[in-house]
Amino acid sequence: MSKLNKKIYMVAGYNTVSLGTGRNEFHPKKPRPGIEHYVEEAGRKTLEMIGGADNVDECVVGNFMAERFNKQGHLGGFFPMIDEKLQYKPATRVEGACASGGLAVVSAIKSIMAGTSDVVLTMGVEVQNTVKAIYGADILAGAGWYGKRKDGHAYFFPGQFSDRAGAYYEKYGYDYAREGMGRWFRNAVENARLCPTAQEHHNKTPDLDALYKKLKPNGKAFVDNLNVLDCSKVSDGASTIAIVSEEGLKRIGIPRDQAVEIVSFGHKVRNLTEDPPDLTELTCIKATAMEALDSAGITIDDLGTIETHDCFSIAGVLATEALGFAAPGEGAKFVAEGNTARGGKIPMNTTGGLIGWGHPTGGTGVHMAVTLWEQLTGNAGEAQIEMPADKPYALSINMGGDDVTVVSVVCKKA
Amino acid sequence: MTYEERLQNVTVLGAAGKMGSGILLLTAVEMADLMLKSGGKSKAFVLNAMDVSDEGLAGLIQYLRAQVLKIAEKKMVVLRTMYHDRKDLIENSEIIEQYVNDVLSVVRPTTRLEAAYGSKLIFEAVNENKDLKVKIFRQIEDNNEHTPWYFTNTSSVPINIIESEADLKGRVLGFHFYNPPAVQRLVELIWTNQTSAEVKEFANEYAKNLGKIVVPSNDYAGFIGNGHFMRDALHAIKEAEELSAEMPLPEAIYIVNKVSQDYLVRPMGIFQLIDYVGIDVVRFIMGVMNPFLDNEDLHSPLLDKLFDTGIKGGQHSDGSQKDGFLKYEKGRPVAVIDPETKQYIAFDSFSGADGKIGAIPDPAIVWKSVVRMKNKDEVLQKFYNDLKALDTLGAKLAIAYGKRSNEIGKALVADAVANNEEDVNTVLLTGFFHAYGPINNYFD
Numbered sequence: 001m002s003k004l005n006k007k008i009y010m011v012a013g014y015n016t017v018s019l020g021t022g023r024n025e026f027h028p029k030k031p032r033p034g035i036e037h038y039v040e041e042a043g044r045k046t047l048e049m050i051g052g053a054d055n056v057d058e059c060v061v062g063n064f065m066a067e068r069f070n071k072q073g074h075l076g077g078f079f080p081m082i083d084e085k086l087q088y089k090p091a092t093r094v095e096g097a098c099a100s101g102g103l104a105v106v107s108a109i110k111s112i113m114a115g116t117s118d119v120v121l122t123m124g125v126e127v128q129n130t131v132k133a134i135y136g137a138d139i140l141a142g143a144g145w146y147g148k149r150k151d152g153h154a155y156f157f158p159g160q161f162s163d164r165a166g167a168y169y170e171k172y173g174y175d176y177a178r179e180g181m182g183r184w185f186r187n188a189v190e191n192a193r194l195c196p197t198a199q200e201h202h203n204k205t206p207d208l209d210a211l212y213k214k215l216k217p218n219g220k221a222f223v224d225n226l227n228v229l230d231c232s233k234v235s236d237g238a239s240t241i242a243i244v245s246e247e248g249l250k251r252i253g254i255p256r257d258q259a260v261e262i263v264s265f266g267h268k269v270r271n272l273t274e275d276p277p278d279l280t281e282l283t284c285i286k287a288t289a290m291e292a293l294d295s296a297g298i299t300i301d302d303l304g305t306i307e308t309h310d311c312f313s314i315a316g317v318l319a320t321e322a323l324g325f326a327a328p329g330e331g332a333k334f335v336a337e338g339n340t341a342r343g344g345k346i347p348m349n350t351t352g353g354l355i356g357w358g359h360p361t362g363g364t365g366v367h368m369a370v371t372l373w374e375q376l377t378g379n380a381g382e383a384q385i386e387m388p389a390d391k392p393y394a395l396s397i398n399m400g401g402d403d404v405t406v407v408s409v410v411c412k413k414a
Numbered sequence: 415m416t417y418e419e420r421l422q423n424v425t426v427l428g429a430a431g432k433m434g435s436g437i438l439l440l441t442a443v444e445m446a447d448l449m450l451k452s453g454g455k456s457k458a459f460v461l462n463a464m465d466v467s468d469e470g471l472a473g474l475i476q477y478l479r480a481q482v483l484k485i486a487e488k489k490m491v492v493l494r495t496m497y498h499d500r501k502d503l504i505e506n507s508e509i510i511e512q513y514v515n516d517v518l519s520v521v522r523p524t525t526r527l528e529a530a531y532g533s534k535l536i537f538e539a540v541n542e543n544k545d546l547k548v549k550i551f552r553q554i555e556d557n558n559e560h561t562p563w564y565f566t567n568t569s570s571v572p573i574n575i576i577e578s579e580a581d582l583k584g585r586v587l588g589f590h591f592y593n594p595p596a597v598q599r600l601v602e603l604i605w606t607n608q609t610s611a612e613v614k615e616f617a618n619e620y621a622k623n624l625g626k627i628v629v630p631s632n633d634y635a636g637f638i639g640n641g642h643f644m645r646d647a648l649h650a651i652k653e654a655e656e657l658s659a660e661m662p663l664p665e666a667i668y669i670v671n672k673v674s675q676d677y678l679v680r681p682m683g684i685f686q687l688i689d690y691v692g693i694d695v696v697r698f699i700m701g702v703m704n705p706f707l708d709n710e711d712l713h714s715p716l717l718d719k720l721f722d723t724g725i726k727g728g729q730h731s732d733g734s735q736k737d738g739f740l741k742y743e744k745g746r747p748v749a750v751i752d753p754e755t756k757q758y759i760a761f762d763s764f765s766g767a768d769g770k771i772g773a774i775p776d777p778a779i780v781w782k783s784v785v786r787m788k789n790k791d792e793v794l795q796k797f798y799n800d801l802k803a804l805d806t807l808g809a810k811l812a813i814a815y816g817k818r819s820n821e822i823g824k825a826l827v828a829d830a831v832a833n834n835e836e837d838v839n840t841v842l843l844t845g846f847f848h849a850y851g852p853i854n855n856y857f858d
Binding site: 132134135137138141146149150153154155219220221222 | 487493494501504505506507510
């Protein structure tokens with residue numbers, strides 16, 4: 001199903017700053033740029049890199065809830081605002097909660113495969129600091145089933161993943177699990193410090209482990225089993241990348257060593273109205289990543305880096321188990337031992353991931369694609385990692401809701 | 415009568431004022447929470463917001479709505495439980511809106527004192543005028559058949575005087591909130607020899623439910639908070655007046671204000687604090703306290719002079735600071751009054767004054783950072799040891815100031831206003847946000 005019928009490439013990635021608490025320039029009480037600003041900045045930068053809007057056949061934007069965060073629907077209509085040469089070209093907005101960005105990538109891939117386009121300007125955007133967190137929680141709860149909202153936590157999604165963390169504590173031990181989750185947090189911030197657009201780039205906390213240990217989960221103030229450091233923050237941001245065919249690559253005149261090849265992708269959904277079969281497993285992530293790896297004809301041993309959806313630290317730990325790097329219950333140890341840190345066995349989220357770089361929900365899937373493109377083409381700046389010659393592949397896992405919509409992409413240097 | 419029954423019909427007098435509005439807010443939230451916890455609509459909870467000003471009451475409702483919204487947003491986790499049975503309320507925003515409406519539905523704004531005739535508890539936050547308080551309480555007593563309890567927010571009038579003059583026999587208690595009541599965690603509770611155990615018990619429970627820190631204070635004019643503040647202020651005025659032998663008075667005021675903030679490591683300078691409380695209020699409280707004090711004259715001709723020329727400090731209705739000893743721009747002091755000419759003289763023109771004060775031992779030691787330090791005792795001890803080694807005007811003024819503050823604090827205990835030194839320190843730490851209590855060894 002997800003076998004590619006032709007060569008497909010990603011080029012010219014760009015991330016805006018992930019703006020929100022933690023950034024020096026963020027002021028909750030001062031006016032901030034609107035969604036148009038992010039669409040324009042991210043779109044324009046990629047267009048500059050690919051020789052202008054003339055070269056674009058089609059545009060797609062992933063976004064989760066602009067209707068509620070920004071009182072704005074119909075985001076496809078913004079593309080001609082970026083450049084008048086996009087006027088009267090096709091543009092589509094796609095949505096799958098926090099996997100909306102991943103769906104934008106999939107949508108572009110399918111259009112290339114279908115032959116309807118050779119160059120797709122692919123964007124993900126979300127601007128969420130428009131409302132206080134307590135109301136943002138209502139909006140983001142839309143990624144779950146509304147039928148369960150009433151019985152959910154005030155902070156609905158932290159509540160969902162708090163339940164997962166609680167189940168993991170129960171099964172494998174609280175202190176043991178917190179070791180792994182705390183290390184996941186430290187890795188995220190340390191990586192983000194190397195990336196100038198990351199929300200935690202300005203984080204100067206000298207001892208992240210001590211801070212993490214000090215903030216005990218407290219159900220009276222927040223959720224039972226997570227502290228705020230276990231959670232990604234509220235972010236404004238956009239990311240863009242061009243997804244192109246062989247034809248398209250020639251047209252935009254970008255050298256091949258500045259492109260990455262999309263080798264395969266996976267895309268699955270799990271029933272939104274059902275609870276996860278096991279709180280300590282991410283079954284849809286597992287199935288989707290396996291589909292992508294199988295289609296690529298590779299195993300996890302061929303992966304040199306991974307961008308995974310750590311909206312919560314526990315999701316990062318569980319992903320190591322879902323992917324098979326660690327046996328069930330061993331993920332916390334795998335992370336605590338530094339295997340997912342840069343320089344570890346399998347560096348994950350090298351610019352900070354959702355906890356460190358930021359989580360503009362509908363933009364995250366495209367941000368992952370941009371990060372992998374940066375790492376594989378030597379464009380990651382201070383955050384650059386060395387890709388081992390025998391592990392040339394990179395994988396992304398973008399999740400919407402509680403393991404409901406998942407998109408996974410495998411790529412390698414072109 | 416249970417706690418809940420006592421709170422079923424309450425009146426706040428002076429509800430549109432600075433203190434009254436805060437007391438009203440906290441009480442409305444507490445009453446609404448009781449109503450919601452009791453499951454309901456069967457019991458009516460009534461909170462009369464009585465004030466003589468129609469304009470004030472109109473603004474009060476706006477204030478309440480905005481404040482209750484903030485409170486609701488902060489306690490969303492609890493609210494979801496409280497409204498669990500309301501199947502129609504699903505999102506946080508829907509529950510918050512309902513909660514704001516439920517709290518406001520308890521409040522009945524009125525300009526008529528008659529509203530208090532049906533109340534079981536009266537909160538009084540009218541002007542700091544003993545005769546007015548007594549007159550109002552008498553009028554309610556004569557018309558209210560519920561033998562209500564009276565909680566007065568007076569910060570200076572002895573409670574036993576109110577009790578005897580209004581003939582309230584153990585049913586009155588000093589419930590002294592700090593400004594602003596919704597934010598400040600301290601309350602001083604003051605009772606008389608007659609105050610009944612039930613009244614005290616209720617007051618403690620109510621304060622606890624509001625999340626307040628209670629410090630009992632004995633029934634002497636000014637209690638602990640103003641007992642310290644008024645004398646502290648007079649010390650500052652005396653120091654400034656003495657300095658003015660060598661320099662213009664405005665410069666002396668500038669110096670004492672700066673030393674009391676930077677060297678004493680306080681949240682604001684003493685003259686700024688007087689302005690914040692209000693020159694009129696400070697002068698008035700001294701006037702109330704003075705007749706009850708032997709061997710001491712709490713009075714300042716300088717305060718009288720400013721008051722007579724209409725310079726009063728305090729806040730505008732939007733909460734911004736009015737000019738007093740100091741002139742304010744965007745909430746920050748920028749100039750000092752010359753009491754002779756009534757002109758403000760810009761801080762900038764005192765460039766020589768900072769030189770006269772001399773350097774501070776460690777510029778990093780500022781109130782904002784010290785209050786958060788875990789080892790602040792150690793840090794402050796070092797700071798003041800260093801300070802004592804300096805032969806500067808600033809160091810001398812600061813040490814004299816610290817010693818005087820210490821002396822005032824100890825006298826409050828010796829005079830049995832406070833039960834112990836810890837209570838004095840708690841009041842200054844929590845009610846005045848000082849980084850350290852006045853009773854310490856830093857200045858020995």
